[in-house]
Amino acid sequence: MGSWELAQRWADALDGVVAPTLNRSQIEEMLGALCIGLIDAARGGQDTDIARRAARMLVAANYRDPSAVSHSVPVICADLVEIAADGPDDPELPQIRDRAIALAADFAAGFTAALRAAALAEQEATLAAVLAAAQEAEQRRALSEARFEAVFDGALVGIGTVDMTGQVVNCNAIMAEMLGQTPETMPGRTVADILGPRNLNFAFEQLQLMVAGESESFRTETEHLHGDGRATAIDLSMSAVRGTDGAIEFLIGVAVDVTERKQLADRLWHDANHDALTGLPNRPHLFNRLAQAQPPIGVCYLDLDGFKEINDLWGHTVGDRVLEVVADRMREAVRPDSALAARIGGDEFLVLIERCSGEAQLARLAAELLAALTAPLEVDGHTLAVGASIGTAFFERLPGAVDELVHAADAAMYRNKNHARRDPAR
Template identity: 85%
Template sequence: MGSWELAQRWADALDGVVAPTLNRSQIEEMLAALCIGLIDAARGGEDPDIARRSARMLVAANYRDPAAVSRSVRVICDDLVTAAADGPTDPAVPEIRDRAIGLAADFAAGFTAALRAAALAEQEATLAAVLAAAQEAESNRVLSEARFEAVFDGAMVGIGTVDMTGQVVNCNARMAEMLGQTPETMPGRTVADILGPQNLNHAFVELQRMVAGQSDSFRTETEHLHDDGEVTVIDLSMSAVRDACGDIRFLIGVAVDVTERKKLADRLWHDANHDALTGLPNRPHLFGKLAETEPPVGVCYLDLDGFKEINDLWGHTIGDRVLRIVADRLRDTVRAADATAARIGGDEFLVLVENCSGQEQLGALADELMAELTAPLEVDGHMLAVGVSIGAAYFDEMPSTVDELVHAADAAMYRRKHEARRDPAR
């Protein structure tokens, strides 16, 4: 599969997500150019920004729906591997797949950043227009008030004004909706009364500082709890409007409902830090956690035995289901031990035990993992079995690098394999 065919599959995956600014031919040409760089990166190329750049170009082309991310990630994790590999027997397939997972994570992170930048640019433009209209209203009231009202009422973002006593002067329908109110019920009431005690958070503190004349502006992200329990996440900007003498006349706020964007960012973070097949934390996420963990810690390195034969005999679809079952058993077992399990390679897993009490606890966990993972499993009516090799390492002092920690557990696993071959009764 070449870059052009990969681009066509990508375009097919994105079809129907949104109404992009480009036609189909232009979309394929854009994606084909990106696919050349992605294929090179999957093969070990040195363009570290290709995945994030691809995400930015999709956002610029108006692909802003969450489905564009999930469909693109599947293309990167599956079709890109096929395009970059020299056939299914290419020995480099595991490395290409790992690079593709990293590219998918970078793409998800780049999409979130590009989406946020686009939203913030729109918000800043609206705030600038509102402030300009408000300031002009003071010098040319008749003309500017009409212009201000047009911006005020027709804006897709929430806008409200507050006087220097903390009372709401007016607000548009969008702002009232975000706060669970109506434009008619808010004017004349204090901000504290409208928000209620449950929402008097850091944003309210900053507003009080502005009313007291201690600051001219602030910007923050805050959560608003509605009476029905629903939570709206709001990106709020407040600025002071001064008259010709420099005195503050009133405060104006612009709010953007970023609830869906926050949910998308949370989902993208999860997707970027978890294995797409099993749902377990992935290698970068676990290694990052290892780097921040305080001793004492225990680590178990697990490698499935006989998994290649299952793939060869029954196919990768059955193999994938086996991995998911193994991951479920692994997840259930470590949950009881208050540990973290991750998939770090094709059939390789790692378990991190924080605040580990010692070798005895680690050995007991390894025995439990061995018993759970080697139990027969049923897939599509077939009773299958996989073996597992486990190496455990305990550290009361952390090594200088995470790689040393993982290597110690890996080495322990291979020692146990070697001893098992010498003594089959073990």
């Protein structure tokens, strides 16, 4: 019986102690090599570190439970002595037993030291991994912040953040410029203070709801009035940014200056709905207003008398100037808050009165228009006279077809025109 038998006994003793990283044959092979040294040491050999080395190898093989020591010490103190001695009558038996006890003590001390070293190594490895992860996270955060700052500062749109007290945290130059501020003067101030009382409109009300946690986001088009009287049209989007706990940490706003776009849209709408020559509303615009008019409704339909003769005698350039003067006089005679004057074609015009009080109001307006339009006109050094025929129509209710309004007033106008021709004294 020798080292191999001792290795098998030791492996049996350790069986079930832990889940080692080696299989049974590998364990026996490892222990067999150790047992050769232990037997030699028990017999008086010079390898004084064999027991501690054995402990380190077991710890390295994942034998880290304290029971590994309690199961190994009897093997060293009993089985090792039995194998190392030359029978029970061996005169060296007492010395072998003493050496075995010393080896067991060294093994226990070595096991404790190896466990401590393994724990420290694992702690250092864990700390190194944590530090590496923290450094990597910091690098990613720094890179993310750098990217955000690049986007934040270099964006072609306004970007700003607001905390949950309504104070501005930061903003880029574009946002500050839209609001007539600088990026340095906005942080730390409340939104209400920056906007001023003239701009506490719907957008500010929605922002207050978000600060109160009653809204997640909104988008609106708002107008910002500057101190110098300029107005900036802003397309504003606000969103809440939540933390990992689900609570809102801050609000972020993105603003686009749409002043030029709005001006273009307004100009295109005006051009599509107004006469290019006189600037008065055109026929499509008038018919849209008629379809939505508030009854009772009064209509004055008029055309110019003698306008064809002016065109034939003086030319269309002078004729166009006459129409422009006529349009100006109509604007002066008609209050825009109560009536709408439109050119519906050629030398024909129409005035719409919503919530008209009755025929008397229409008659007064027709008389005022007639007096204004028949006064002599000074056009390009020429003194010209132009007449006008006016017909009126009154409706208590909006008719089913808008054309009925125009046709009724047109018919009345032609009746007046024909009557005037039969009665030159008029």
